[in-house]
Amino acid sequence: MSSRSGRRRGLVVLVVIAVALAGSAAATGAIGSLQQPSGDDVLDRVEQRYESAESITSTATLTVENDSESATASVEVAAASDNRSRTILTRDGETYRAGSNGTVVWAVGPNESAAWPVEAFTDADRDAFAGPVPDGVMPGERSKHLSPQGTPTVNASNATATLVGTPSVDGTDTYEVELTHPEVDGTASLWVAQDDYRVVRAVATDGTNRTVVDVESTAFNVSIHDSTFDPPTDRLALSTIDRYDDFAAAQSDTDLTLPQLDETFEGATVTVRQGETIVGQRYVTDDGNVSVVSTTVTDRFDRLTENASTTTVDGRTVAVTTVENRSVAAWTEDGVTTAVVVEGATDRAVEIAGRLST
Template sequence: MDGRRGLVLLVVVAVAVAGSAAVTGAFATFQQPTGDEVLDEVEQRYESADSITSTATVTVENESASTTATVELAADDENRTRMVVERNGETVRAGSNGTVAWYVGPNRSAAWPVDSLESQAGEQWTGADGEYGETDERLSPDGTPLNASNASATLVGTPTVDDTSTYEVELTHPEREGSTTLWVTQDDYRVVRAVATDGTNRTVVAVESTVFDVSIHDSTFDPPTDRVALTTVDRYDSFDAAQSETELSLPRHDATFSEAMVTVRQGETIVGQRYVDDGANVTVLSTTADERLDRLTENATERTVDGQTVHVATAEDRAIAVWRNDGVTTAVVVEGSTDRAVEIADELYSDS
């Protein structure tokens, strides 16, 4: 008998003796998906949904502390989201209706046009030499780009979680400490559990419910208008452009202008100008809301500049000079000594 045919015959006989149950189990093991294939199915499942609601319990712990929060999430395919987080008796709500992003917490509430947030996010992902590149690049904790294509996904088991058969997939990255493990249902690729470690903290997400393609009322995504006032943020690359868009009379530093940002919320205006002066950054803040700058003058000393009282303080490697005149509070923040801050304050106040 030919050796190859003999081997095939022995395999057939062995399968017949073992029985059909053994055959089913053998082929089930052989046909298990890879970790990457499971992640692809998860991505397609969530991205193809018209809407999704989910509830989870999130626990973050390390050697010295632990905290737990419940999270409720709603999202749809029109880039509208809403999240409610409850922790230690306090509730935080945040979301976006596609036009306005909003936040409501125990001590603070705010809303911003989505366009302004997207422009700022785009700048944060831009390096000195331009865009970091393709969308598979992300930032590591130390600020360097991470290439998501270098991450590895490994199917490490098929355990049962709450009477549900799952795929257990571990994700690691060669440039990042720790790992993330996902438990994904085998029948419809829902994530039911996730555990992430970073060398210090361990985060556990226990997903209690996930519903796809559910009807969500439009009002779910709108900010609570009784507590949230819209904040507008506009950026300008010249002093004249910034000055033309605000009623405040802006001081102008005799240095290289870099950019300005005008923020308006609840009738209050804050204008931040940034200059480069002999290689050092200088920031000039002007606002009608004096309480916004109160924290800058904690533990400050008083100096007199051209007859005006100026509060001077330091914070890390920066010096701050703050004064108020005609209902407008102005602050100078410099990389350097308090004398340098006072010198610039003198220049700006004298020219006002």
């Protein structure tokens, strides 16, 4: 990540999907004293405001609601140059922290924690360290749906920004900008302070859920102590990640007996965290990509398979489930959970599970 993206992280976290929709927009033309800026003008000035800051701190309230329920969390963000950041989210009495001091990336939750070197942290590694995968995303596929900051990825150049009003938000005169994108269902809106182009509110809807971010305070170019970005070392053990282009090399790096598929091997990662091992293999077949995950983390697939059907494959009881257009076949044997993740129907996941050899 560049220092530019590091400085922008505070904005990305706080406005969530809205900024992912917006991206960067080029301002065109001079703004006369009586002429309102366009939506693109406003977004361009917001980007400049946040990117030019050497440090940012911000607090916000995040609310996600639909017709039947609502959840609220408080968020605190600190970001500085050299790719340093820290985010604290508190929800239902539980606190989640994540950050980087530029050397180590770390995350701490009520029941899980992890740390790993920055140079080892790539999109392909997110699944090894994150908690339950988002709804509709299979293990091994998360990085295709998330940006480096963990927000949904879209082609930002296709976004349309429209200035729809200049309302007052809690006594602050704002520009209200509506954002739409052909790759994203729903809309998002930003309320931007007219005096300094800081984001004061963001709302995103996807047809089912409505996400509201009310920014309570934002400070630019403030002094932030270096220790703010350091991991709580008393709770974290540094994780290791190794990548392999050859199956035999991956197998030699772990005590697990890895299953193998007689298809094109694309690569594997072997991750060790706090004594637990996660091995992810990737294969390419004529019918689409296949991920094979082997792990000693016994609850890795619990949420995905808790309502799954079962079948028998080679004498093993296999849990089978589908999320959107991907299917999982998972089983546990001798303390190791194996999961096959495929594109398509459950029959294919079961068929691939039956073809694995050890």
